[in-house]
Amino acid sequence: MLFSLQRPLDQLRASLLKDFAGQELSVAEIYERHSVDTPYVMxxxxxxxxxxxxxxxxxxxxxxxxxxxxxxxxxxxxxxPASNINGE
Structure with a gap:
C-alpha cells in the first residue's frame, strides 16, 4: 500500500519538473497554477x-x-532547471 501511495507523488514531481522547467516560483504559485483538476493538496x-x-x-x-x-x-x-533536449 505504501508503494501505491508514493507513486502518485512521483508523478507529481515529474510533472512539476516538466511543467515549470526554466521557471522560479513560490510553492503557493506552483500550487495555484498546477493543482486545478488534480487530486493533490497543498x-x-x-x-x-x-x-x-x-x-x-x-x-x-x-x-x-x-x-x-x-x-x-x-x-x-x-x-x-530548464529541461534538456531529451525532456529530462
Missing amino acids: KNYKESPTQLETEGKIGVRSLKGTRRKGTFADHLMVRF
Whole structure:
C-alpha cells in the first residue's frame, strides 16, 4: 500500500519538473497554477519540492535569508532547471 501511495507523488514531481522547467516560483504559485483538476493538496506541493531538493533536481532560495531545514515556507522560491533536449 505504501508503494501505491508514493507513486502518485512521483508523478507529481515529474510533472512539476516538466511543467515549470526554466521557471522560479513560490510553492503557493506552483500550487495555484498546477493543482486545478488534480487530486493533490497543498501538503503534496510542499513535500514534492523537499524531495526534489534532496535529489538535487531543483534549487531553492529564501526571500528572507533564513530557512528552517526540510521546510517550504511561503518566502521560499523554487528554481526548476530548464529541461534538456531529451525532456529530462
